Amino acid sequence: MDRITIRNLQKMKVEGEKIAALTAYDYYMAKFVEEAGIEVILVGDSLNMVVYGEPSTLSCTMTKMLAHTKAVSSSALRALVVGDMPFLSYQPSIREAIYNAGLFLSEGGAQAVKLEGGLEFVPTVGKIIESGIPVMGHLGMLPQSVHKYGGYLVRGKTDREQEYLLESALALQEAGCFAIVLEKVPAKLGKKLTESLAIPTIGIGAGPYCDGQILVLNDMLGLYDKFCPKFVRPYANLKKLILKAVKHYRNDVKSGDYPSSEESF
Numbered sequence: 001m002d003r004i005t006i007r008n009l010q011k012m013k014v015e016g017e018k019i020a021a022l023t024a025y026d027y028y029m030a031k032f033v034e035e036a037g038i039e040v041i042l043v044g045d046s047l048n049m050v051v052y053g054e055p056s057t058l059s060c061t062m063t064k065m066l067a068h069t070k071a072v073s074s075s076a077l078r079a080l081v082v083g084d085m086p087f088l089s090y091q092p093s094i095r096e097a098i099y100n101a102g103l104f105l106s107e108g109g110a111q112a113v114k115l116e117g118g119l120e121f122v123p124t125v126g127k128i129i130e131s132g133i134p135v136m137g138h139l140g141m142l143p144q145s146v147h148k149y150g151g152y153l154v155r156g157k158t159d160r161e162q163e164y165l166l167e168s169a170l171a172l173q174e175a176g177c178f179a180i181v182l183e184k185v186p187a188k189l190g191k192k193l194t195e196s197l198a199i200p201t202i203g204i205g206a207g208p209y210c211d212g213q214i215l216v217l218n219d220m221l222g223l224y225d226k227f228c229p230k231f232v233r234p235y236a237n238l239k240k241l242i243l244k245a246v247k248h249y250r251n252d253v254k255s256g257d258y259p260s261s262e263e264s265f
């Protein structure tokens with residue numbers, strides 16, 4: 001089974017085939033996601049919230065990210081696995097950024113990394129790519145900057161922000177990014193950025209015109225019940241199914257119905 005590469009993603013953009021991406025954080029979920037034909041699996045730092053129950057992504061660490069990336073890489077043999085660089089793994093210096101990005105490949109088994117930020121991170125992105133590590137950019141609403149903006153707000157509503165995002169997207173492309181995630185920006189801006197770039201855009205709350213879409217797996221499966229962003233389509237309600245199954249088991253244990261003689265030795 002041939003691995004999807006960044007060249008395949010580029011070809012998909014040129015040929016107008018949409019890219020389907022999802023997050024995954026462990027061996028079995030990644031296995032199922034890949035079996036369903038998803039081309040890009042992002043081991044997102046969103047795992048800090050949806051797996052560890054933390055209130056934001058800010059306390060996510062390289063240790064957590066590498067452990068989950070390794071688990072995902074062990075089962076994902078076809079999808080392109082992208083490791084998400086956590087807060088403080090690339091901001092302090094270019095040297096730390098290159099080293100930590102490299103760990104996603106050498107220890108995590110990923111094929112690429114993603115990091116949040118525009119113009120101000122272009123030199124860092126360029127150096128990571130020069131080191132042989134493919135980088136996916138991330139613009140728009142940046143969860144690691146939640147306190148800078150005072151919430152998880154839609155970005156790119158003003159002319160000034162739109163100019164900044166366009167300039168950033170072009171600079172990230174020039175630096176060598178193979179794709180850019182656009183998070184929570186108006187659909188019209190998602191379209192403009194997608195049309196302005198030769199590399200694919202992967203939208204999350206960025207409207208239908210992006211070259212691909214990504215969602216947090218636990219959100220679209222109904223496994224995260226703290227809040228559900230407007231852009232999430234609930235494809236399943238696994239919380240409901242899990243509750244039903246676990247209650248059923250509990251009742252069977254209490255009533256003595258489980259285990260039966262067939263389930264005993």
Ligand code: KIV
Binds near residue numbers: 215
């Ligand atoms: O961490 C994450 O899951 C992400 C996606 C929302 C793009 O960055």
